[in-house]
Amino acid sequence: MARRDREQTRRRLLDAAFVEFAAYGIGGARMERIARIAGCSAGLAYNYYGGKEELFDAVQSEVVDAAFVPFDAADLPGYAARLYDRQYEHPEFARLATWHRLERPGPVRRSGEIEAIRRAQADGLVSARFSAEQVLVLVLAIASMWSDAPADSPDHVVRRQAVQDAVRRLVEP
Structure with a gap:
C-alpha cells in the first residue's frame, strides 16, 4: 500500500510541476506552489526530487517525452x-x-x-x-x-x- 501511495504522490508532483514549469519556467516556478497543487508538503517535494532543476528534468523525461x-x-x-x-x-x-x-x-x-x-x-x-x-x-x-x-x-x-x-x-x- 505504501508503494502505491508513493507512486501516486510522485505522479501528482510531476503533473503539478508540468503545469507550473509550462507557466513560469524554472526560474519562476515555486516548489511550494507545486507541492500545494500536488497536495503534499514542500518538504516532501524536495524529498522526492531534491529541487527545481531535478524536478524539471523529471518532467522533461517522464511527462513530455512520454507524451x-x-x-x-x-x-x-x-x-x-x-x-x-x-x-x-x-x-x-x-x-x-x-x-x-x-x-x-x-x-x-x-x-x-x-x-x-x-x-x-x-x-x-x-x-x-x-x-x-x-x-x-x-x-x-x-x-x-x-x-x-x-x-x-x-x-x-x-x-x-x-x-x-x-x-x-x-x-x-
Whole structure:
C-alpha cells in the first residue's frame, strides 16, 4: 500500500510541476506552489526530487517525452507535422520546450534521434547537406514555429502543410 501511495504522490508532483514549469519556467516556478497543487508538503517535494532543476528534468523525461509523438527518421516531414499537431493541441508542451531552450541552453540531447538521422542519411533517405544534429534542430524549430498560434486559428491546416512541406524540402536527398 505504501508503494502505491508513493507512486501516486510522485505522479501528482510531476503533473503539478508540468503545469507550473509550462507557466513560469524554472526560474519562476515555486516548489511550494507545486507541492500545494500536488497536495503534499514542500518538504516532501524536495524529498522526492531534491529541487527545481531535478524536478524539471523529471518532467522533461517522464511527462513530455512520454507524451510526444514517436520519432521516425525515415519520415521527418510526417514527424514534424505530428509534432506541430501535438503542440497545437497542447500548447503547454510548446511553452515547456521554450522554457527549456531559454533556461537550459546547450546542445540537443537526443542521441537516439540523431543516430537515427545519421543512419537515414547513410541510407540515402535524408539529405547529408546538414549534419544530423543540424537536421534535428531545424526539424524541431520548423515544427514549433507557430506554437503560439491561437488554438482556434483558421490557418492550422495551411500551417501544418507548410511545416510538412518545409521539412520535406529540407531533408530530401
